[in-house]
Amino acid sequence: MSTKQLTTYWLVLTIVLLSGCTSISKGITQAYLEQETEDTRQCWISGREFDGLDGLVQVGNEPTAATNGSDKLKILMVHGIGNHAPGYSRRLQDGLVEEFGFESMDETIKTIALSHPSISDGLGVLRVHRYMDLESSREMLFYELTWDSIVEQEKQLLSFDYSTEASVKRAPFNHTLKTFINNTVPDALMYNTKYRVPIQVSVVQAICWILSENWENLPNNQESQCSESNPNYMSEFDDSNFAIISHSLGSRISLDALQESMRLTSERPGYEDIIERFKNKPMYLYMLSNQLPLLQLGQDLPQVHGQTKSVCNAEGDKYNDRFFEKLQIVAFSDPNDLFSYAVSPDYANRYMDSRLCPAVSNVTIQVAQVRSFLLGTSEVANPLAAHSDYEVDSRVLKMLVSGFGQDHGQEEVRERCEFIESIPDY
Numbered sequence: 001m002s003t004k005q006l007t008t009y010w011l012v013l014t015i016v017l018l019s020g021c022t023s024i025s026k027g028i029t030q031a032y033l034e035q036e037t038e039d040t041r042q043c044w045i046s047g048r049e050f051d052g053l054d055g056l057v058q059v060g061n062e063p064t065a066a067t068n069g070s071d072k073l074k075i076l077m078v079h080g081i082g083n084h085a086p087g088y089s090r091r092l093q094d095g096l097v098e099e100f101g102f103e104s105m106d107e108t109i110k111t112i113a114l115s116h117p118s119i120s121d122g123l124g125v126l127r128v129h130r131y132m133d134l135e136s137s138r139e140m141l142f143y144e145l146t147w148d149s150i151v152e153q154e155k156q157l158l159s160f161d162y163s164t165e166a167s168v169k170r171a172p173f174n175h176t177l178k179t180f181i182n183n184t185v186p187d188a189l190m191y192n193t194k195y196r197v198p199i200q201v202s203v204v205q206a207i208c209w210i211l212s213e214n215w216e217n218l219p220n221n222q223e224s225q226c227s228e229s230n231p232n233y234m235s236e237f238d239d240s241n242f243a244i245i246s247h248s249l250g251s252r253i254s255l256d257a258l259q260e261s262m263r264l265t266s267e268r269p270g271y272e273d274i275i276e277r278f279k280n281k282p283m284y285l286y287m288l289s290n291q292l293p294l295l296q297l298g299q300d301l302p303q304v305h306g307q308t309k310s311v312c313n314a315e316g317d318k319y320n321d322r323f324f325e326k327l328q329i330v331a332f333s334d335p336n337d338l339f340s341y342a343v344s345p346d347y348a349n350r351y352m353d354s355r356l357c358p359a360v361s362n363v364t365i366q367v368a369q370v371r372s373f374l375l376g377t378s379e380v381a382n383p384l385a386a387h388s389d390y391e392v393d394s395r396v397l398k399m400l401v402s403g404f405g406q407d408h409g410q411e412e413v414r415e416r417c418e419f420i421e422s423i424p425d426y
Helices: 003-019 022-037 090-100 154-162 172-191 196-212 249-266 272-279 292-296 308-312 347-351 383-388 394-402 411-416
Strands: 043-047 072-078 110-114 125-133 138-146 222-224 241-247 283-288 327-333 358-365 370-373 378-381 418-421
Touching: 072 196, 072 249, 090 125, 090 138, 090 394, 110 196, 125 196, 138 196, 154 172, 172 249, 196 241, 196 249, 241 249, 249 272, 249 283, 249 292, 249 327, 292 347, 327 394, 347 358, 358 394, 378 383, 394 411
Parallel strands: 043 418, 072 138, 072 241, 110 222, 241 283, 283 327, 327 358
Antiparallel strands: 043 358, 110 125, 125 138, 370 378
């Protein structure tokens, strides 16, 4: 039985018990179920116009400024809280493939066990899928990062709580909630411990493979490390465009990994050329159910903050200090998602390294349907669906692919989303 079905049955049962009248209950139950046929979910977009993934892929023979003449798109997926097995991103991949119209895929899924000499244990698994449009020669490589194994052993400290001896004392519904907490909360806690660096290195290793090897040269079914000593290091930088899609805690991890790796690279002698190449290229981060404000609590401010105008404006006195041309950040948040937070207008300037040149857009979108119950006196939305169903929402998929703005974006999104545009100050 699916989560959606369980939620429906639980709400219906609650209505029946509270009403105390079979005939009334039947009518209320029918009215509740009939809501399934009407999609009343709302959507609000605020901030800057933003590019979608299709703007990063050359169509036809004419290269654009956004694509740098490339017909190859590379997407990195970084998961968040909870237990994940390789293949967890299947729903998102299917949605993107349908939106793009890719018609074929490589039957091989390349699998790399990530490692790094500075860290004794493994860094998770990177699985790479290849999709193609044979008619237009477009190509998408989808890199699915699973970093769960880094913290898996530590989470075994909670294994007794799953045992029959401990769980038999709980009511079934409370046991379900406790299991959910055990599966999710520890990840956020452990990210702020000794596991912070290995998890970030896992993301950096994935990015290194993206920028250094084409499909044919990627290793498969082996443990391997991407390093500056590789003869092909950064060889794919100019020939492909790259974006990150993150979920939940993965948004904080991805932003931290970009920020810290660029800071360290900028401080290393002999790496000036790499920084120069990055600072003239835009980067893209699409965050599904982000937790940036929550996970910023108690953290130090970035090394350079509050200076986006002077760093990111072409006339600014620190313009040459930037890391990227810009870091486009699109934060998707369901207001009924218990683990998601919109990014306030001043957050980027104060809590993100100014050298990233962050450009933030907020998409507040009801992914989970809001239902009325208790004789219409209250409303409820499934918080689990609100946290995890971004990847199957057609509006989210269309914005990921087509972006949104005054002059671009798909009609379905325009009709169902309100847009308040902010004027960039750099």
